[in-house]
Amino acid sequence: MTHIDNLYKMPNPTENNEIFSTLFHNETLKIESIRSNLKTPGELYDQDQDEWVLLLEGEAKLEIGTQTREMISGDYLFLPKHTLHRVLSTSENALWLCIFSS
Template sequence: MDENKQSIFRDIPRDLSDEFFEVIASSGDVKIERIISRGHTSPQTGWYDQAQNEWVMVLQGEGQLTFSDGRIVTLVAGEHIHIPAHCKHKVSWTKPDTDTIWLAVFYT
């Protein structure tokens, strides 16, 4: 068995009172992260305003992103979006009764 082999769908924490963030891999200017939400949203005030570009995909579940320009984008399993650096956004909704698993890649 390959000791490096892992599944993105395994080892999901039972207690998801807080959204779960896990860095899967990183090197230089690239970081790959697994995010697990269950009804979580971003804080009511403020926006994510990241110095890096972000490519994000929903692998399971469903989520909604709101952008500071008023756009709302719903992503379901298999859908992805590119968010340029400093494009202000937030997670405005995730399914409350299902684990939403996001795969995010941050890069410059």
């Protein structure tokens, strides 16, 4: 049966936390939403999948390799697999849409 949900009605995390929700997943594709409220740097990622990221709401500062990048609502980027990256900080209302592919 088809299920309808709403990204904007998901709860906000407490400070320095994130809430991950898998929206769709099969053998080659995963779509995830992430609510972030980070004031300190998050986990350093080195993923086995390519990742396309869209910041739907809020602001964020990322570390990608040796660069620091700022994002605002509507910004998106592509991270090839094994690109070291982490979220350094976000506004309290940051909402991400992430698509991972093998």
